[in-house]
Each structure stands twice: as C-alpha cells, then as structure tokens.
Amino acid sequence: MKDNPAGACGAGEGQFVSKESVISARQLDLTFRTGDGPVHALKDVNLDIRRGEFVSFIGPSGCGKTTFLRCMADLEHPTGGEISVNGVSAEAARRARAYGYVFQAAGLYPWRTIGGNVRLPLEIMGYDRADQDARVKRVLELVELDGFERKYPWQLSGGMQQRASIARALAFDADILLMDEPFGALDEIVRDHLNEQLLKLWARTEKTIAFVTHSIPEAVYLSTRIVVMSPRPGRITDVIESPLPAERPLEIRDTQAFLDVAHRVREGLRAGHVDD
Numbered sequence: 001m002k003d004n005p006a007g008a009c010g011a012g013e014g015q016f017v018s019k020e021s022v023i024s025a026r027q028l029d030l031t032f033r034t035g036d037g038p039v040h041a042l043k044d045v046n047l048d049i050r051r052g053e054f055v056s057f058i059g060p061s062g063c064g065k066t067t068f069l070r071c072m073a074d075l076e077h078p079t080g081g082e083i084s085v086n087g088v089s090a091e092a093a094r095r096a097r098a099y100g101y102v103f104q105a106a107g108l109y110p111w112r113t114i115g116g117n118v119r120l121p122l123e124i125m126g127y128d129r130a131d132q133d134a135r136v137k138r139v140l141e142l143v144e145l146d147g148f149e150r151k152y153p154w155q156l157s158g159g160m161q162q163r164a165s166i167a168r169a170l171a172f173d174a175d176i177l178l179m180d181e182p183f184g185a186l187d188e189i190v191r192d193h194l195n196e197q198l199l200k201l202w203a204r205t206e207k208t209i210a211f212v213t214h215s216i217p218e219a220v221y222l223s224t225r226i227v228v229m230s231p232r233p234g235r236i237t238d239v240i241e242s243p244l245p246a247e248r249p250l251e252i253r254d255t256q257a258f259l260d261v262a263h264r265v266r267e268g269l270r271a272g273h274v275d276d
C-alpha cells in the first residue's frame with residue numbers, strides 16, 4: 001500500500017513511486033465558443049496535485065471549478081496550456097481508467113440494483129464474475145452500504161445513493177477520485193456524516209482526491225489544500241495549505257485553527273469577487 005497521504009509521496013499497487021504530482025496543470029486555458037460569443041472559463045491555471053492529497057476547489061458559480069475537473073477527466077479539452085494525469089495526457093489517463101468520477105447527482109440506473117450499478121463499470125471493463133462480486137462487496141463495505149446490494153436506488157435515501165455512486169467510482173481501484181459537488185444537494189446533517197465518512201475512506205484507501213464544493217466548512221474540514229477560484233475569466237486566486245491534523249473529528253470545526261483557515265478562504269473569495 002501507499003505511504004501516509006500527508007507525506008505526498010507514495011504509490012498504489014503497481015504504480016510508479018514518485019514525489020511528483022499526480023495531476024499537473026500548466027497555463028491551462030479554456031475558452032468555450034458559444035452563440036453569445038466566447039466564454040473564458042479557465043485562464044492561466046497552474047496547479048500540481050501530489051499523490052494522496054485531498055484538494056478542494058471553491059469559488060463562486062461560473063469560476064470554472066467543474067470545467068477544471070472535467071479537463072482532468074478529459075471530458076473537456078483545453079484551448080491552451082497542458083494538463084497531465086499520472087504523468088501522461090488526460091486522454092491517456094482516461095483510457096487507462098486512472099480516475100473515478102463522482103457527479104453532483106448520484107446518477108444511478110433505477111432499473112439496476114445498488115450492486116448492479118456498482119458492478120456496471122466492472123462489466124464494461126470485462127472483469128470476470130468472481131472478481132466483480134468481490135469488488136462490489138468490498139466497495140459497498142467501504143461506503144458502509146453492505147447489506148444494500150439487492151436494493152434499488154429508490155429504496156435508499158439521497159445520502160445513501162450518493163455513497164453508492166462513490167462506491168461505483170471506487171470499484172475499479174483508480175488511484176484518483178474526482179468529485180464534483182457530490183454532497184451539494186443533501187441536508188447539512190447528512191452532509192456532515194458523509195464528510196466524516198469520506199475522510200475515513202480517504203485515510204483508508206489513500207486516494208488522491210480533487211473535490212469541488214461551494215461550502216467553506218466542507219472545504220476546510222476535508223482538505224489538505226484548498227484552491228480558491230474566481231470568475232470572468234476563471235482562474236486560481238489562492239492556494240491554502242491546511243495546518244489541520246489528519247485526524248479530524250467534526251468538533252474540529254469549533255477550533256481556532258479551523259476558523260482561521262475558513263477566514264482565509266473567505267477573504268480569498270472576497271478578494272476574487274467581481275461585481276456583475
């Protein structure tokens with residue numbers, strides 16, 4: 001298994017051991033051509049995400065958070081600059097299935113059971129049946145959904161559905177997890193619980209996580225680094241290293257250290273604010 005995530009140095013099974021970044025963006029630029037003219041979604045974005053980091057992206061609507069995540073996933077194609085994932089192009093990384101992607105909505109197929117939804121990418125990738133069974137069992141345990149394999153999505157709460165979608169993204173053991181506001185639609189209590197579970201899962205699996213959120217407390221609670229972005233054009237305005245310990249009970253949110261980081265994020269958001 002890998003080293004301590006905080007050490008930013010380690011490797012997954014069969015992975016190249018390196019202190020170098022897992023995701024690296026250099027002068028990344030993306031302009032969408034629309035009927036109303038060009039939209040400069042990303043401008044001059046430079047960032048390195050190291051192995052085992054938990055990096056959150058925060059910023060007002062339209063600042064390019066999703067677009068940046070989609071560039072990492074090769075779902076959008078930059079119009080300038082470069083992005084590499086696991087040392088290769090985003091396209092090669094996608095083909096090598098280097099990441100799991102969790103969307104804002106759980107996006108589970110209603111006609112498939114929870115187990116069937118988690119199994120789907122494994123079927124597509126051609127894993128044999130025994131391996132599929134073992135993986136589905138393991139990832140459902142990881143997200144604490146063991147016992148729900150035969151249920152259908154509509155039989156689960158919104159939070160449980162989102163956990164199932166995380167299990168699906170974990171099923172094929174990608175080292176990188178890209179998460180686009182996965183808990184945005186959930187109420188605060190459920191979100192708190194899922195934040196706690198996600199941190200435990202991250203500690204256990206030592207994935208590299210890139211996580212988009214609108215919530216300052218969520219970003220501060222989860223992250224080893226917080227990337228603050230600003231719109232028109234979308235760009236990075238601050239990158240904040242978290243001084244918080246790896247062990248984070250929810251009560252940490254009442255500590256001065258937590259409030260100090262949250263304050264800095266808020267200041268960063270305010271500084272990058274552009275009046276409409």
Ligand SMILES: Nc1ncnc2c1ncn2[C@@H]1O[C@H](COP(=O)(O)OP(=O)(O)OP(=O)(O)O)[C@@H](O)[C@H]1O
Nearest residue numbers: 032034039041060061062063064065066067068234
């Ligand atoms: N496919 C597209 N075609 C045209 N414009 C787009 C497209 N995707 C995104 N944009 C525009 O690019 C900008 C950045 O969008 P993006 O979704 O990345 O922002 P965001 O920070 O994730 O916003 P939100 O927090 O609301 O999800 C916005 O102005 C958006 O309207």
